[in-house]
Amino acid sequence: MSVIAFYILTVLCIFSALMVVFSKKPVHSVLYTIFCFFNIAGHFLLLNAQFLAIVHIIVYAGAIMVLFLFTIMFLNLNAEVEPHKSNLLKVAAVVCGGLLLLILVSCLKGAENIPVNPMLDTQMGMVKNLGMVLYNEYMLPFEMLSILFLSAMVGAVLLGKKETK
Amino acid sequence: MELFDLLIKLALVVAVFTIALVIAMYSTYAERKVAAFLQDRLGPNRAGPYGILQPLADGGKMFMKEEIIPSKADTFLFILGPCIAMMTACMTGVVIPWGNTLIIDGKAYIMQVTDINVGILFAFAVVSIGVYGIMIGGWASNNKYSLLGAIRASSQMISYELAMGFSIIALIMTTGSLSLRDIVEQQSGFHWNFLYQPLGCLLFIICAFAETNRAPFDLPECETELVGGYHTEYSSMKLGFYLFAEYINMFISAAIISALFFGGYNFPFLDKIDAPHNVITLIGTAIFFAKIIFFIFFFMWVRWTLPRFRYDQLMHLGWYVLLPISILNVLVTGAVTLFRNGQFHF
Amino acid sequence: MDSLIVLLIPLLPLIGFIISGTLNKQANHTLINGLTCGSVFVSFLLSVILFYQLQSGSAPISYKLLNWIYVGALKLDLSFTVDALSSIMLLIITGIGFLIHVYSTGYMHDEPDYARFFSYLNLFVFFMLLLVMGNNFVVMFVGWEGVGLCSYLLIGFWFKNNAYNDAAKKAFVMNRIGDLGFLIGMFLILNKFGSLNYQTVFDLASHAATNDPTITVICICLFIGALGKSAQIPLYTWLPDAMAGPTPVSALIHAATMVTAGIYMIVRTNVLYTLSPDAGFLVAVMGVATALFAATIGLKQNDIKKVLAYSTVSQLGYMFAALGVGAYETGMFHVITHAFFKALLFLCAGSVIHAMSGEQDIRSMGGLRKKLPITHITFFIGTLAISGFPPFSGFFSKDEILAKVHEYNGGFMLFTILAITSVITAFYMFRLYWLTFWGNFRGNSHQASHLHESPKSITIPLILLAVFAASAGLIGLPHLFHAPHLLNNFLAPVIINAPTLEASASFEIALIVVSLIVLALVTYITYQIYVAKARIPVADADEKGISKWVANKYYIDELYNALITQPLQAVSTFANNYIEKYVIDGTVNSFRWLTNTGSLLIRQIQTGSIGLYIFGIVIGIICMFVFKFYLA
C-alpha cells in the first residue's frame, strides 16, 4: 500500500512542480507550490518522519508560502504583467534543465547498491529523538541559526521600512 | 488492521463529522438566541417550537439562492476558497480526544480518530493552512473590498498565530508531550493546565478568538466597514461554507481549549465514582461536550458584549502586547521547569 | 642571585627607555632624570658587584633568558655572560654612561625634547650592554646594530637641521658597510665551527692550525666590521661628521663606548687573531696608518669638537695597532684610559660650547680659563693625559703600546710612526688648549657677557672624570716599577695564547725620558706660537700648499664622492632615465594595457542580466558534474 502511496505522491509532486514553472498566473504557481509541499510532507510521513512532515507543513505551507501569496497580492501581479521571454531562451531553459537531470541521474547511477538498513527505527523521527540530537550534537549550528534569523529579521524590517526623511 | 477496527474508526469519523456539523448548525441558532438574550429580546421563534428549526430554514435559503460567480473572477480559485475553509475547519477534529477508552469485547478502543504523537502541531498546522481559504477566496473575487478583507484577515491570523504558537510552546514545556491525548491524560483529576499555565491559557483563548475571526477580532468580515470582507462576492452555499467554517472553527477551538487547558474529558472526583469503565468514559465525553458548549457560549457572550477593535489596535495588541507577553511566558516557564528539575544553578 | 644581577643590568636601562620613551614632551624633568639616570646608576652598582666577584676569582657568570634560535644543528640562546672582559666594559659603559647622563641633565636642560633624548640614551646603554654581555656572536650583532641605530638617532637628534640628518645617514651607511663584513665573518665562523657561541668557537679554534686561511679571512671580515664601527681608514669619515649630535652623545657614543666596540670585538675574538698573524699585521698597519693620518688632520681643524673627533680616530688607531701586534690587554688598557680622558675632553668641550652659546670655533675663543676655572683645569688634565705626560693615565697606556709595538717582530717602522703621531697628538691638543683657554677673548660682545661657569650637574662629572683620567694609569704600571699589572692579571683568563711582548727596562726608561723631553718641547713651542705670538689659525680658504690639503682633510670626502658616490649616482641616473622608464615602466604599463584591453573585452560578458548569469551557473554545474564523473 505504501508503495502505491509513494507513486501517487511522486506523480503529484512532479506534476505540481511542473505546474509551478508553467502556470501563467503567479498565484497559481504559489498554490501549486503549496500542493507540492503537501506531497513532500506526505513523503516524509511515508518515511516515518512525522515531526518533520508537520513542521514542513507549518513552516512552508503555513509561513513561507503565505508570505509569497501576500507579496503577490500586495504587488497585484497577474499574468499580463509578466513580459514573455523569447522562445529561444525558453527552449534553452528546458534543454538546460533536461541536461542537468540527465547528468544528475547518470551520476547517481549505482546508488541502488548501497545497503539499506533493514531495521527501521520507528522512533528515530520522533520529536524526542530529534530534539536529543539537535540540542546535543548540533547545539552550535542551532544557536548560529538563531543569529541568522535575527539578522534576516532585522534585514527584512530595514528593507521593508519606508524611507523617512 | 481488522475490519472491526476500521468500522469503529469509520463510525468515529462519521460521528465527529456529524456532531461538528450539527453543533455548528445549531451554533448559528444559539448565536441568535444568545444575542437576543443578552439584548433582552426574543430572537428567532417562528420555525418550529422556540424557532428550533431555524438553522434548517437558513440552510434551505442558502441552497436556494442564486449562484453568482463574478465574470472577472478566477473561477477555480473562487470555488476552491470556501472549500479550503470548510476542509481545514473539519480536519482538526481528528486529533481531538473525545473521550477515554471504550472496552468492547475485552479490547480497548480510544475515542479519538487518530492519536498522532505530534497532534498539537497537527492542529496548529491545519489552523495555519486555514489562512489560504480566506486569502484565495478574497483574491479570486477580483474585488478590491474582498482583497482588502482577505489581506486584513490573513495578516491578523498570521500575527496571532505567533502568540498562539508561543503559548502552546509554554504548555508543551510543562506537559512534555505533543500528543493531545497525553496532555489530556496528564490532567486527570483536577490537575488542569490552566492552573499551571494561567497566562498561557489566557493568551491561547485570546488568540483563538482572533484565529476564528470572532468578535472582538472580526475585522475581516465586519459588516459595516468592508461590505462583508473577503466574502463580499460570495453568495448561496459558498457563503454558507464560509459561515459554516467559522462556526466549526469555533467548535473546534472550544474543544481544543477544553482539551489543552481545562482537562478535556477529565473531571474532578473521577476516581470516586464506582461505575464500569465504559460508563465513566461516556460520562467523561459528556463532560467534555459540556465544556465545549460552555466555551461556545463564552465565544458568543464575548461577541455580544465587547465592541470591536480598530485594525491598528488589533495589530498593536497582537505584536506589542501578546507577543512579548507570550515570549515572557515561555522564558518564565522554562526557568521554573529547570528550577523544579533541579537543573537551575544560580 | 648573580644570574639575576646579570639579567637586571641590561633590563634596567631598557625599562628606563620604555617608560621615558612613552612619556610625552611635557613630562616632568625630575621624573625623567630619576628614571633614566637612576636605572643606569643601579646598573653601575650591579656591575661593580659583579666586578668584585670576578676580581675575587669567581668564574664567569651567565644568565640564560630563553632558547632563541634553534634551527637544525644551530642552537643559539639569548643568554648573557659576564667575564673579565665584559665586566670592564660594563664598568665603562655604566660608569661613564651614568656620569654623562648626569652631565646631560645640565647640558640639555632647555631642550624641548628632553624625554626623547634621555630615552635614546637609555636605549643606547641597553644595546651597548647587550653587545658586551652576549655570549654569542648573534647577540653581539644585535647590540652592534642597536648601538648603530641609537647613534643614528642621536646624531640626527635635532632632525630639523638637514645637515645633521645627512651626518646621521652617513654614519648609518658607513656602518652598514662594516656590518656586512661582520656578517660575512659570522657566517664563515658558523660554517667553519658550526656554532656562534663564543665558548664553543674558541674551544674549537684553540685546536686549529696557525695561519689557517679560513681563519685569516674570518679575521679580516670581522676587522672590516670593526673598521666601520671604530672609524678606521677607510671608513672613518662618518665620525667627524657625527659631531652634529649633542655633545654628551659625542662623549658617550663617539668617544668612550660605541666606537670601542670594534676593539672589544677583536679582543673578544683574540683566539682567532692570534691564530692569524697576517690578519694581525693588517690590523696593526691599518691602526698605525689611521693614527697618523687622523692626527695630521687634527692639526688643522678649528672646530673644537672636530679636533677631538679626529683625535678619537687617531687614538682608536693606537688601540688597533696594539691589538694587531697581539697586545690585547694593552689595547683594552688604552680603551679604558681613553674612555676617561676623551669623555672628559668632550664634556669639557661641551661645557665650553655651553658657555659660548653654541660657538664651536676655537678662533672665536681664547682666555676662557678665568671665566671657566673648573672646565679649564679639567680640560688641562685631559690634555696632559691624552698627550701622554707622566704620570697621567694616557702616558701609561700609550707607553705600553709603543713598547709592545717596538717589541713586535718587524715593528720598528710602526713604532716610529706611532711615536711621531704621539708628538703630533700632543701638538694639536696643546694648540687646542692654548687657543681655547689662553690669550685674549676673540668672541663677540654678546658671548663675552654671557660667559659663565657651567652648573654643578656639569662640573661634578668633569671633576670625577678628571680624577680618573689622571689616575687610571695606575692599573697598568710598567714592569719598571715592579708593581703588579692589575689589568693584565685581571684579563688573563680571557686572553688565550697571545704572544708575550716584554720591553726591556732600559728601553722603557729611555721611552719615558725621551717622551718627557719631547712633550715639554712641544708644549713650549705651541705656547710660543699660540700664546706668546698669539697666532690665530687663518680661515680655511686662505690656507696654502700642504696645509690646505690637511685643512681640507686631504679631500678624502671629496675623493669618496668622486670615486664612489658620483659613479653610483651616474649609474642610478642612467637606470632611472632608461631602465626604469623603458624596461620597468614599460613592463608594468604593458600589463596595464593587457588588463585594460582584456577587461574591456571580458566585461562585455557582464550584461547585468541575471537570467544569463543563472544560465552560466547551471551550465557550469553541468560541466563540473561531467568533469567529475566522466572525465576525471
Added chain:
Amino acid sequence: MNIISEVGINSYLWLAAILFSIGVMGVLFRRNAIIILMCIELMLNAVNILFVAFSVMHNNPAGQIMVFFIMAVAAAEVAVGLAILILMYRNMGSVDIDTMKKLKW
C-alpha cells in the same frame, strides 16, 4: 516496514533529481523573481527529500536535523528575498529580473 527497501533508494534519487531539475529549469524559464524564489524552494525541497531518505536508510537522525536547518535557512532567505523584491517593485514597478540590469559595468 521500511519504505526504502520497498521502492528502493533509486526512486528517491530520481524524484529528487527530477524535482531539482524542474526547479533549475523554472529559474531559467521564468522572469518573475517571485517564481524564481519559489523554484529555489523547490530545489531545496528536493534536497530535503534526499536527506530524509538517507537518514532513514542509514538510521541516522542527523539527516533530519539537516532538513530542519535547511527549512530555517529557507525561511530566512525568503524573508529577506521578498523584502528585496518589494523594494525592487517600489523602485522599478516590476519584479522582472531582466529589468534589474544595473549590475553591470
